Amino acid sequence: MSHPALDSAKLHAFLLDQGVEVAGELTVDLISGGKSNLTFFVSEGKSTWVVRRPPTGGLTPSAHDMNREWAVTYALQGTGVPVAATVAVDPDGAVLGAPFTVVEYVDGLVVRSAEDLDALSDDDVARNSEALISTLASLHAVDYHAVGLESFGRPEGFAARQVKLWARQWGHVKSRELADVDTLVAALSDRVPAQSRNTIVHGDFRVDNTILAKDDPGVVRAVVDWEMSTLGDPLTDIALMCVYRQPVFDTVLGFDAAWTSTRYPSADAIAARYAELAGIDLGDWDFYLALANLKLGVIAEGITHRALAGAASDGAERAAEATAEFIAAGLRQLG
Numbered sequence: 001m002s003h004p005a006l007d008s009a010k011l012h013a014f015l016l017d018q019g020v021e022v023a024g025e026l027t028v029d030l031i032s033g034g035k036s037n038l039t040f041f042v043s044e045g046k047s048t049w050v051v052r053r054p055p056t057g058g059l060t061p062s063a064h065d066m067n068r069e070w071a072v073t074y075a076l077q078g079t080g081v082p083v084a085a086t087v088a089v090d091p092d093g094a095v096l097g098a099p100f101t102v103v104e105y106v107d108g109l110v111v112r113s114a115e116d117l118d119a120l121s122d123d124d125v126a127r128n129s130e131a132l133i134s135t136l137a138s139l140h141a142v143d144y145h146a147v148g149l150e151s152f153g154r155p156e157g158f159a160a161r162q163v164k165l166w167a168r169q170w171g172h173v174k175s176r177e178l179a180d181v182d183t184l185v186a187a188l189s190d191r192v193p194a195q196s197r198n199t200i201v202h203g204d205f206r207v208d209n210t211i212l213a214k215d216d217p218g219v220v221r222a223v224v225d226w227e228m229s230t231l232g233d234p235l236t237d238i239a240l241m242c243v244y245r246q247p248v249f250d251t252v253l254g255f256d257a258a259w260t261s262t263r264y265p266s267a268d269a270i271a272a273r274y275a276e277l278a279g280i281d282l283g284d285w286d287f288y289l290a291l292a293n294l295k296l297g298v299i300a301e302g303i304t305h306r307a308l309a310g311a312a313s314d315g316a317e318r319a320a321e322a323t324a325e326f327i328a329a330g331l332r333q334l335g
Contacts, residue, residue: 001027003028003040005038005053005056005096006038006051006096007096008027008028008042011026011095011096012025013095014095015088015102020088020102021047022044023044023045023047024044024045024046026042027042028041028051029042031050037052037055037066037069038052038055038056039051039052040053042102049102049105050103050104050105052066052100052101052103053098053100054099066098066099066227067089067091067099068226068227068229068230069101069227069229070086070089070101071149073101073226075144075148076139076142076147076200079142081135081142082220082221082222083222084105084224085103086102086104087102088102089101106222108211108213108214108221108222109211109213110208112207113256113258114255114258114261116258117258117261120217125261125263127216127218129264129265130218131212131217131218132207132210133270133277134277135210135220135223136205136237137278139237140278141199141278142199144198144200144231149231152229152231153230153232155198155232158230158233159192159193159196159236159291160192162232162291164189166291166295167181170298170301172305173298174305175301175304175305175308178327181294181297181298181327184290184294184334185294187331187334188291188294188334191287191334193283193287196235198233199231199232200230201229201231201232201233201236202226202229203226203227203229203230203237204225204228205223205237205240206241206244207259207264208257208258208259234278235282235283235285236291238270238274238288239271239288239289239291239292240292242270242271242289242292243293243326243329244259244260245260245266248322248325248326249296251318251321252296252299252303252319252322254318286334289330289333290330290334291330293329293330293333294326297323297325297326297330300320300321300322300326301320301323304319305320
């Protein structure tokens with residue numbers, strides 16, 4: 001059984017060609033969640049895999065670079081950072097008309113909504129928070145040269161380029177004029193830290209981009225959704241993780257998220273614990289929080305922009321209602 005975006009017969013032939021044992025006819029099911037790459041559950045009754053490919057239309061290629069996802073997931077095998085076992089990749093889109101990756105299915109718990117979080121005890125939530133922070137610190141501790149990712153990005157000048165990137169992106173997706181965006185961009189540009197660490201960064205790290213052990217939410221079995229990963233300043237990762245904690249992020253997602261729940265530690269507590277585990281100083285922390293707010297404000301606007309263009313998902317039309325609040329929060333961080 002196929003899906004319009006994933007031909008099961010072509011995938012079957014591809015897996016066999018890659019030396020993967022396939023016991024029978026494939027079934028394909030679209031996994032819900034996410035406003036970006038399409039994620040499918042694929043099985044033939046004996047083995048199970050997850051296949052990811054870009055959307056069938058509408059979004060910028062750089063936001064859905066399957067080869068980047070594959071490169072970082074493959075490189076992190078055996079590092080101690082929990083990722084799914086890699087199986088195969090079509091980097092050129094020769095099989096389906098778009099690049100795609102295949103990894104082993106990781107059976108576990110995904111905590112996405114506030115309702116999902118309700119099933120966890122307070123102790124579960126506390127241990128889960130600790131596991132998330134520890135996992136991110138472990139990722140940032142990986143020697144990217146040692147795992148073959150030295151060409152994965154340009155870490156020097158990363159923060160400055162991020163300011164310019166999200167300023168440009170605002171120009172592409174804005175649905176109205178918002179003078180505070182220009183004010184925030186100018187303030188950030190004047191305050192880019194002179195020095196920073198260079199590490200692998202995930203680019204979108206929060207609880208719902210992980211798979212947890214079903215019997216222990218304090219164990220992260222896999223980090224997923226690596227499409228925004230690159231080499232850069234790790235403080236941008238932890239700052240974004242903290243800014244995602246703001247309640248207004250629910251408006252962007254279109255539902256009450258687990259990660260915005262008051263049951264998790266405060267953003268300040270998360271940042272402090274990360275600094276302790278990573279053994280670092282947070283530096284100009286206000287800059288990083290302000291940059292994360294700019295990024296989320298632009299992303300919120302972009303979701304509504306795509307919805308108005310016809311590529312809607314539930315609640316997407318309202319996402320831009322959060323934009324002004326994120327931008328205002330960024331300006332407050334910079335005083």
